[in-house]
Amino acid sequence: MSSGFLNIKKSLPTLGVGLGLRREIAGETFENSDSIDWLEFVPENYMRLGGMAAERLETAQALFPLVSHGVNLSIGSTDDLSKDYLKSLKELLDRLNAPWWSDHLCFTSIDKKYMHDLLPLPFTREAVKHLAQRIKRVQDYIERPFLIENISYYMNMPGCQMSDGQFLAEVVESADCGILLDVNNVYVNSMNHQFDPIDYLREIPVDRTVQMHVAGHKRIGDYVIDTHGAALIEPVYQLLQYVLSKTKVQAVLLERDQNFPEFSELLAELNQIRAIAQPVQPELIAARRAPTPAAKLNKRREERQPQPQTKGGRDLRALSA
Amino acid sequence: MPSLREIEQTVAALWLNKEARTWLVKRKGEPPECLKNAPPGILETVDKKGVSLYADLMNYGHQDVMSSIYPYCQKLLGKRWESTVDDYLLQFPPDHYNFNRLCHRLSEYFTTYGGTLTDKFPFLPELADYEWIELEKMEQDVAIKTAPHKELDDLGQLASLRPLVNPTLTVRDYRFNILEIAARLEEGKRLGKAVQPERTFVAIYRHPGSHHCRYVELGESATAIIDAARGGLSYQQLIAHAVAAISGDPQQAVVDFLELVEQFQELGIFVGSQEAA
Numbered sequence: 001m002s003s004g005f006l007n008i009k010k011s012l013p014t015l016g017v018g019l020g021l022r023r024e025i026a027g028e029t030f031e032n033s034d035s036i037d038w039l040e041f042v043p044e045n046y047m048r049l050g051g052m053a054a055e056r057l058e059t060a061q062a063l064f065p066l067v068s069h070g071v072n073l074s075i076g077s078t079d080d081l082s083k084d085y086l087k088s089l090k091e092l093l094d095r096l097n098a099p100w101w102s103d104h105l106c107f108t109s110i111d112k113k114y115m116h117d118l119l120p121l122p123f124t125r126e127a128v129k130h131l132a133q134r135i136k137r138v139q140d141y142i143e144r145p146f147l148i149e150n151i152s153y154y155m156n157m158p159g160c161q162m163s164d165g166q167f168l169a170e171v172v173e174s175a176d177c178g179i180l181l182d183v184n185n186v187y188v189n190s191m192n193h194q195f196d197p198i199d200y201l202r203e204i205p206v207d208r209t210v211q212m213h214v215a216g217h218k219r220i221g222d223y224v225i226d227t228h229g230a231a232l233i234e235p236v237y238q239l240l241q242y243v244l245s246k247t248k249v250q251a252v253l254l255e256r257d258q259n260f261p262e263f264s265e266l267l268a269e270l271n272q273i274r275a276i277a278q279p280v281q282p283e284l285i286a287a288r289r290a291p292t293p294a295a296k297l298n299k300r301r302e303e304r305q306p307q308p309q310t311k312g313g314r315d316l317r318a319l320s321a
Numbered sequence: 322m323p324s325l326r327e328i329e330q331t332v333a334a335l336w337l338n339k340e341a342r343t344w345l346v347k348r349k350g351e352p353p354e355c356l357k358n359a360p361p362g363i364l365e366t367v368d369k370k371g372v373s374l375y376a377d378l379m380n381y382g383h384q385d386v387m388s389s390i391y392p393y394c395q396k397l398l399g400k401r402w403e404s405t406v407d408d409y410l411l412q413f414p415p416d417h418y419n420f421n422r423l424c425h426r427l428s429e430y431f432t433t434y435g436g437t438l439t440d441k442f443p444f445l446p447e448l449a450d451y452e453w454i455e456l457e458k459m460e461q462d463v464a465i466k467t468a469p470h471k472e473l474d475d476l477g478q479l480a481s482l483r484p485l486v487n488p489t490l491t492v493r494d495y496r497f498n499i500l501e502i503a504a505r506l507e508e509g510k511r512l513g514k515a516v517q518p519e520r521t522f523v524a525i526y527r528h529p530g531s532h533h534c535r536y537v538e539l540g541e542s543a544t545a546i547i548d549a550a551r552g553g554l555s556y557q558q559l560i561a562h563a564v565a566a567i568s569g570d571p572q573q574a575v576v577d578f579l580e581l582v583e584q585f586q587e588l589g590i591f592v593g594s595q596e597a598a
Contacts, residue, residue: 044419045419047419048462049460050460050462050527054464072418078325078326110329110330111330112416113337114423115333115379115415116379116420117375117382127325154371154374155367155368155372155375156368156371157328158328223374
């Protein structure tokens with residue numbers, strides 16, 4: 001299949017190895033900007049919000065390249081796309097000049113009710129067609145390359161007509177978009193649904209992968225749950241290595257959303273990712289930036305103004321991203 | 322073959338509705354309303370264990386965010402908190418992409434559906450409002466533009482300048498002393514007389530420096546001065562306003578007014594002075 005997206009991919013910048021912007025670790029993230037190549041942020045936590053959130057994003061923008069990773073586009077929902085959501089998102093992405101943006105292969109709302117979790121879709125031909133149309137629409141509206149992420153899922157929806165991998169492949173090829181490949185999700189799904197993760201990776205067009213996610217997970221009862229709350233394990237590193245050996249990617253991200261360890265542990269994981277990338281994709285390591293004088297200035301300002309925690313509220317993130 | 326929409330609607334009903342999940346497992350009697358239009362095949366084949374897991378994950382997230390925003394309501398309601406949250410979400414399902422905003426109608430819920438809870442704790446709608454507004458103020462999409470606080474030491478300046486009111490400021494006129502109730506709940510003390518009606522004016526705003534939400538109890542005259550200041554009156558006009566509002570010594574009223582202005586400046590309620598129109 002001819003692909004405009006694969007041509008676009010060639011023009012995208014290589015960002016390197018990054019971390020998620022999270023309120024709980026924002027101060028340490030900014031202090032360690034020399035060791036982190038780029039940040040991914042959840043746009044719903046910043047869209048049309050002021051105060052501390054706006055200041056955090058402004059500081060992040062001064063220090064790092066930023067890429068957005070949404071959780072409530074609800075691309076798979078059969079509700080109409082939210083114009084309000086897309087307008088707010090576009091405003092934000094235009095302001096930050098993000099090189100690409102992403103969301104999940106799932107639905108999060110139905111009948112105008114948001115469920116605030118990443119919910120699996122039935123792997124059907126109807127869903128493929130529906131998704132492809134909507135992805136094209138949002139990509140045209142936002143005017144930036146769009147990546148869709150494979151989610152972790154804990155039940156097969158009724159009516160499936162194909163495998164998980166075939167479904168992702170058909171969606172991204174019909175929509176002509178990119179992939180944000182989460183190899184922890186591949187691992188978690190392979191455990192919960194008993195398949196070989198390498199078979200899955202062979203089923204999908206990995207050359208459409210622009211960005212990757214790695215994260216930790218936890219076994220709870222009969223399930224392996226994608227918690228983003230534990231250290232990475234060796235099989236996930238191996239899947240990362242496998243993909244990096246098959247295709248060039250622009251960015252790898254360590255996801256950590258809860259149960260935060262000492263920050264040095266996160267930095268060690270970033271270095272481990274770099275060590276894996278070095279032999280197969282040295283460009284990812286070369287992407288590391290020297291901090292600009294402006295960035296250093298902002299960093300000092302941040303050190304003088306540690307960001308206090310707020311009492312209430314939660315940053316939205318995926319419970320099962 | 323059910324359509325994508327039918328599948329999404331049916332499975333979402335199972336995830337979100339406890340009664341529907343119970344029916345799915347027991348299969349006794351008529352299905353609940355939310356499953357009445359379910360197409361054939363889905364309910365027979367759906368993965369019950371998977372449905373239950375997703376329901377738990379969603380419920381955990383909803384309960385967690387509600388507890389983080391409403392710690393005092395949670396403390397007050399104790400064991401009834403969790404079921405209150407469940408019912409609240411049935412009455413007011415999340416309708417916004419921002420996660421925290423799923424919490425924003427709890428005060429309205431207590432007013433409309435509070436029943437025995439508000440009979441026992443009539444201040445609950447106000448307490449919920451007090452707790453929600455903290456987040457709303459902290460995240461309000463308004464930049465607080467400050468200006469220098471100029472010395473108000475001559476008549477010319479009093480006439481030509483006006484205070485710049487913090488644009489995030491809201492003044493609530495509560496029927497109960499919510500600040501006292503919140504403080505007692507925080508300290509784990511009995512509420513006692515705090516639950517008797519006591520009209521209280523509270524200034525609620527985001528501090529321009531820390532970005533934290535602040536609550537300040539106001540007297541009636543201070544409330545009136547803030548209202549007037551929002552109308553763009555100069556300091557001199559505000560003084561006239563203050564003097565007219567009291568029956569005591571006018572000179573003392575001027576001194577009190579200037580002290581109040583200083584306090585408002587220190588608190589971040591007034592964020593500077595600018596030329597009056």
